[in-house]
Amino acid sequence: MTRGFSLIAIGALLALTATQTFAAGDPARGKTKIATCVACHGQDGNSVDPQYPRLAGQYADYLAQALHEYKDGQRNNAIMKGFAATLSDQDIQDVSAYFSTLPSKLQGLENHIQGD
Template structure:
């Protein structure tokens, strides 16, 4: 029983640390940093052009990772690399939590993937 309590406690501590790590951004600051993003992804993160992903409601950790990958070249897209290059780590976290905080309208992939 003592072993189970120790494992449970360790799991709780890890879970709290992980959520704090992913919650490093600030939604209000993020909203002020998305002026270039909205040209393609929409003011509300709901792109109407299927060639641009909808960002609203995506996981903040996924969005942040994607921006870091564009910035360091692991993802290749000349436009996104240019935009990401000027972002600090804090900017990336702020933008990611901002778009993550927006409600998504995406309930399926119809008309959002080329060929469908």
Template sequence: MKRALTLMSFGAVLAFASTQLLATGSIENGKQKAATCFACHGTDGNAVDPQYPRLAGQYNLYLQQALHEYKDGQRDNPIMKGMVATLSSQDIEDVAAYFSSLPTKLDTLQGHIQGDK
């Protein structure tokens, strides 16, 4: 039992450490690079218009993946494709670091799912 707990603890530490290593980017640079995002997603990443996703507090790697998918066309949204077209991989890491560092105000999905009224 003691060995199992030790292995589980070690695994948890490794998982946390690897997540931190993968979640790269500069929050400060990300805030500057995200300036064009603020019109729709809000300066604090908590968009008030439900048609725009709230980005504050989202997982860093999820945000990176979504931005890369908009950039390469896996996600079909002409507005977002245009917004990310000039972003480098470092820019994407920085923007994701910024938005993931912010506190979210999303406590429920009500009114935040497309088609909800």
């Protein structure tokens, strides 16, 4: 009986942790948090300058991971590190969700890969 209860308690704890860790972002809230992003990435997430990535239509998980990596220094870009440092985990989820909902104008990688 005690072992069964322990397994249930562990399962419940894991479920709560997973829910908090992988909370989905809210695109509507994300739209209100992109003021600093639009200067480089464009209002619609489709930067016209090839030095800035197009964010529109990217996977939310990818965008969130990239922002976390800028924030903790795994990705080395002083400008993005500074912007990402101001974002909470929920902000990152929301901004990522917002950009993922936008239509991308990127048809291919031609002229969008450095060195071309």
